[in-house]
Amino acid sequence: MAVQTPATAQQPARLARGVLGPLALAQFICSFAGSNMNVMINDMSKDLNTTVHGIQVAITTFLLVMAALMIPGGKLTDRYGRKRCFLVGLAVYGVGAVLSAAAPGLGVLILGNSILEGVGTALLIPPVYILTTMLFTDLTARARAFGIIMAMGGLGAAAGPLIGGLITTAISWRAAFGFQALVIIVIILLSLRIKDPVPPDPHHAFDVQGAVLSAVGLVLVVMGILAASTNLWLTLGLIAGGVLVLAWFRFWVRKLERTGREPLISSSIFRVRASNLGLVTQNFQWLVLMGTSFTVATYLQVVRHYDAIQTGVIFTAATIGLLASSLRSEPLSKHFKQRTLIMAGFIGTAAGIGVLIGMVKGYPGPWAFAPGLLLIGLGIGLMLTPSVNIVQSAFPEARQGEISGVSRSISNLGSSFGTAIAGTILVADLTRSAYGAAMIVLAVIALAGLVVAARLPEGDQRT
The missing domain is CATH 4.10.860 (DNA Excision Repair, Uvrb; Chain A)
Known part of the structure; x- marks a missing residue:
């Protein structure tokens, strides 16, 4: 067990100013990258001379590379240090964003966005959660920190379509990748003052x-x-x-x-029941969020022929809902068990999908999507932080590199599954019936998440 340094004893307010800002912003931009391309499908496919399926492959591959490399990324932090991995990941991500902005075709886009940005994310995201867990030792402070980080992550995923739509309509889809590169530069500058609480061990096995x-x-x-x-x-x-x-x-x-x-992963990491169930809920949350985002965005652009800004504006409802509930997660955690919050989140999400199916079928206007997306945003935002806190808090400081990698890998695997499953159904038959079929599958998965959440231990701590 590593000995705490003075950095771990700083007051939460000071930590929030010096550390939490760049960590939360890093989670935001990575989540943004996973969803903003959804509103650029038509523009990118025409400009790059490819198809909807080609863009889907690029999006899914980005999410998959993150999922596949997140566990090794978490383990590398023990050997090379959390701050160093974080900065290297940011640099690789930035290069990928620039390359994507200049991509002449789908192949270069996949190299820049799917591969380099995916690798960069796998290196920089585990340190975000490891540093948060190590630096915020008080449960209440940790819950607040995770609440802010998950709110920024959820906001990035939900607001990605709106921000991407605005940039694409005003300038070009390429400028959206330029925006990512600029944010990366800001994060690097803010991260220079981060202090690694535990020195790296260059002899650590990999x-x-x-x-x-x-x-x-x-x-x-x-x-x-x-x-x-x-x-x-x-x-x-x-x-x-x-x-x-x-x-x-x-x-x-x-x-x-x-x-x-x-x-790479100790088998004992999966012997904690609460953590295992928490990991499954994380997977289902991101599966439903990214699957819904891809399904609705594709349907709006390909079937209803909305442009990027129109599609992005419709997703504002999800952004508002997710931001509102995620920012309330800390106060709510003082009055409700984490299991209760996660169950309520899945109920709200499933209800939102049901409303989306019913309203879109009965009302042809664009605002028919707003009530369902609002409910989905509220549901997802409500349960993101409790799920992460259950998993991270189940392990001591010495195992944070391992569990952080596993946690982020499971979440990003859920994102990959969501885009792959929903996209496969849509690409097979881009019609109203395909939209309904994809949404029904996502609703069933949300209900399955509710069943898993109900099995979380009743004695989980309020934070």
């Missing part, structure tokens, strides 16, 4: 084979889902291959543990 196996397994599974709209046999083959590689990864982990070596 499981290269485990990192490769876990990444390949996750990539194969998600790529299998993406292939469902074109080749069912390829889908089955890719998913089966992914499952086999992940089984090999599990065998490798057990082998390293038996020989006394440190694996």
Whole structure:
């Protein structure tokens, strides 16, 4: 167990000014990157001479690269330090944003946005959660810090369509990537004063084979889902291959543990029931949020022929709802158990999807989307922070690198699944019925999240 330094003893207000700002802004821009492209589908596909499916592949690949590399990214913080990984991740992300802005075709866009921005995010996001957990040792202060970070993350995901739509309509979709690069520069400047609470250990073991196996397994599974709209046999083959590689990864982990070596993920990380259930709720939350965002944005642009700004304005309802509920998560946590908040969030989200299906079918106007999106935003915002707090607080400081990587990987895997599943249904048949089918699938997943949340331990602490 590392010894606390004076940095960990600073007052929460000072930490918020010196540390929380750049960490929250980093979470914002990464979440923004995952959703802002949804309103650029028509503009980008025409400019890059590709299709809706091509843009979907780029979006999903970005989310997938994050998910596949988040666990190795979390482990690297022990070896190279949290601040160093954070800054390197920001730099890689910035280069990817610039390359994406200048992309002449889909291939370069995938290299810049999907690969480089994905790798950068996998390096910079684990330190955000590790530093927050290490620096905010008081449960109330930690809950407040996570509340701000998750609010900024949710705001980035929900406001991404609006901000992206405004920039795309006023200037160009390329300027949206320029905006990301500028924000990255600001974060780097703000981050220079961050102090790493624990010195890095350059001799810390790193499981290269485990990192490769876990990444390949996750990539194969998600790529299998993406292939469902074109080749069912390829889908089955890719998913089966992914499952086999992940089984090999599990065998490798057990082998390293038996020989006394440190694996990429210790099997004991999954022996905490509350944490396991919290991870599942995180996965479902981001799956529903990103799946809904992609489904509604695609439907508005491809079927109803709305432009980027019109689509973005409609998503304002989700932004308002998410921001309102996430900022209230800390006061609510003093009166309600975290399990209760997560269950209420899934109920609100499922209700919102139901309203979206019913209202859009009965009312042709654009504002028919607002009530449902508002409910979804309220529901997601209500449960983001409790889920993260349950998972992070279940482990001591020495294991924060490991659990942070796992937590962010599970969440981003949910985002990948959401875009892949919803996109596959839509691409197969871009009609009103396909929209309804995608939304029904997302509603079922939200209800499944409610069932999982109900199984969280009743004795979880109020923060």
